Amino acid sequence: MSQPRDRSGVSTSSALALTVGVKELYSTGLYSDLTIVCRGREFRVHKAVLHTQSSVFRSMLGGKFRKTLALDHDDPDVLATLLHFLYNFTCPPNRSGGATNPEAQASSFTVHVYALADKYDVPALRSLAVAQLTRLLDPKRENLEGFLAAIRAIDECTADNTLWEIVIPRIVGNMAWLVEEEGFFALVQEMPGLNRKLLVGSAEGFGGGRAKAVVQPQAEEQDGYYSAGGRRLG
């Protein structure tokens, strides 16, 4: 007799109608009340959707400041992914766009998606990016370049430890052949913090949680790279 309902008492078919409807609004641009411009690309969006899912957009749209619609400091492709997510709760399907090494690019792209989700405070997309990266990141000689690019991206544009927790065990696990690669050595020299991370990572592999507990606080004082150990995803 009655329709199935989710925990808040909303009938699931109504929720579904809304979800589908919002997707359509984005793809058609109907009722769009805001246009975001990013390096020449325009995104026709809806304030309501932005407002409800990102505290940063909320402040940007509602504060007492001058309203800015240009987000020229963000990458348009990454931004497109973020906006797509706000309407669809998924990442857009394969967007490799004819790159030479799609798999390698995908890893570092996902890192950038994570960073943007972090910047605009969209926790669900962050989780999604973490899951995606965990799946994608698989260092092999063939895709070494992509792997190193992803590590560089993590270093460059994330402030916390979340992604490092994915990548460090993978480096440690493949140390046997990585040490033979020039590119890897260059990377290690380029990032002084990475050395320590690797050491801590190996220690965890041997000594478990205790070593982590002892080493981390020291590291925190010496190096900002270690600071985000306690963060949790929203």
Place this chain on the structure above:
Amino acid sequence: MLETAGLNGADVDFHTTWGILETAFREIHTKNASALSFEELYRNAYKIVLKKKGEELYNRVAEFEEQWLGTNVRTLATTNERREAGEKFLRSLKQAWEDHQVCMGMLTDVLMYMDRVYCTDHRQPSIFAKSMGLFRDQILRTPVRQGAPTLLEILTRIILDQIQMDRDGESIDQFLIKSNVYMLEGLYQSNQEVEDEKLYLKSFELEFLRQSAAFYRDEGERLLKESDAGTYCRHAKRRIDEENDRCRLTLSESTTPKIQRVVEDELIRHKMKGLIEMESGVAFMVDNDKLHELSLVFDLEARVDPRKPELTKAMQKLITEMGTNINNAAIAASEAAPQNEPAPAEEQPEDGKSKAAPAKGTNQQTIAALKWVEEILTLKDRFDNICKNSFASDQTVSTAINRSMADVINAFSRGSEYISLFIDDNMKRGIKDKSEAEVDVTLEKSIVVLRYLSDKDIFETYYKKHLCKRLLLKKSQSVEVEKQMISRMKIELGNSFTLKLEAMFKDMTLSEELSNGYRNHIAGMNEDADSKRAELSIKVLTSMTWPLEAFRSGIDGGEQEGGGRRTRIIYPPSILRVKEGFERFYSQKYSGRKLTWQNNMGDSDLKARFPNSRHAVHDVNCSTYAMLILLLFNELPTNASATLEEIEARTNIPLDDLKRNLQSLAVAPKTRFLVKEPMSREINAGDRFRWNGEYNSKFLRIKVGVVSAGNKVEGDRERKETEKKNNDSRGFAIEAAVVRIMKQRKELAHAQLLTETITQLSHQFRPDVNLIKKRLESLIEREYLERVEEAPVPSYRYLA
């Protein structure tokens, strides 16, 4: 490759970026934010945090705010305003606080990423919270100048001043104060932001409560001196309402219960006693039926204590006082009575009218008894009314009132007797011409008083006695009502209580059947078919059920004892024949029963002829004894006389009864069938009597007064006897209870046995502990019980 603009330049120049932010913050604080780009500011703050400079940024912001507050805001809030100008001060402080709130809201937006990433990870308070702490320290806690009070102290004083003005009836800007209270509620003692350490609670509220307590203490004392109790109540209630409103409109709702407690303490809890004892206090209100005022007092105390101890105490005291007055008045009336009242023996014949109106002899003592019951009922009604209308039928108070009523009633030693008399009087006269509903009310009244009585056994004794007389002397207006009363008592006091009373009614019914049976029996006998035969109406009373001693005159007391030793009355043959006839009839019906004739209780109808009277034949109703005396003169020659001694010898009537009957027949003017020589009131030895041939009366029916027939208050001797009898029967009841308990328990400690015995008997009476002890001794002597020698506490064992 992807390009993430602004992040690629690996080094973010902190100083440049901070410079941008600082400039923007200054703009925000000076209310010029509209030109700023949120995206730009957020991005810059984000970049700094991303480059692990979060801590530096946080500290810079804090420094910036501290400086801003210290230099720009503090001067605004203080130097420009004189402290005296309270409202101005409040206004500028409110402004400073609200500005700070708004600005910090905007800063928080800009620094959102710092709060989210840096503050969370490093367990720092958010920049908003931090800046609120800075406001507290820089603005509120810093003295205006060295040695001067802090702004917080000044603020507290000003708000309290304003509240005082409000209490005095001057108008104040409630909203302005409320705004400042919001500020105090938004700030905490320390940066930890512990919920119950709000600045409002810790600094302002404490002071507010302290000052209010002092204010209301003084006000309460002043009002107790200057106004009356009713006004006081109204004032107190208004003050409480005012404070509630004040909390809602001016201060904080969280203060409501606390200030209410303060006002209740100072205006009610500590003043209740004084209020009740005021000249215009509770006693005055009760005296003058000020029900509304009483309800105010009740509401007031109910607020502070659900048991309402002071009011309850006051009500109990009043009942006790008023009740004691009633009791004392009744005692005084009954003691004053003997002097004013003519002896019943002399009074009775005087108004011995031909109509049946003997109960007119309600003497002053009886009046006192009726008055007592009525007044007790009035007292109860009065307080019930107060309880219902002023105290919302409060359980606690009404219980207390009932307890005091019971105390009053039981403190009066004649209560049992008086209640029984009250019923007696109503049964005989009161319910005459009353509707069923009215009768119901009367019966209910009796039950109401009866309910309070603890010595129900004494009441039973009196009731039996009074009922006995009503039944035998046919004084009851309605047997129906009598039975209703019994069934009411049955409901109220239980089956066992009414058992004997019901047996009395049964005897009455049986006797009627018996009389009819006998009449038919006589009619059926040919030999005795003469119409001159005296008719007999008989009441056969079961001797244990009926308190026949009630018929011994109250005046001559117990000098002639028991039926067995009573001298045999000499009956004239005509009467003797009837008597013996009935005895034969009865023994045929019930073999093995012994009839004892109670001549002193009987009466008889005679036909009398007096030659000079205007009626040829008078119907005379008189006592059995009087009949015997008159029949004696039938046998004497017309003018012959007989001395007292001769009459006594020929009838064997006990001397006292004889004297009193002769008084009725020869002294009382209206029924002077005999002539006495010498003529005097008293009957003395050697007096002579002869038939009064001159007797004349306009009435056809003449009733010869029966001495002491009515139920009256007992004389002292009678009372002592009743008490003694009562104590005896209580003794039996106690023994029975003890044996019942011991039979079941076999062994029991002394104290426990006492308690159980008292509980068992409580529905009959309150047993005296000494009496119980005596009975225990007696039971031990008679070997029903023995003491348990080895027991740690004194104990008894039951001996089967």
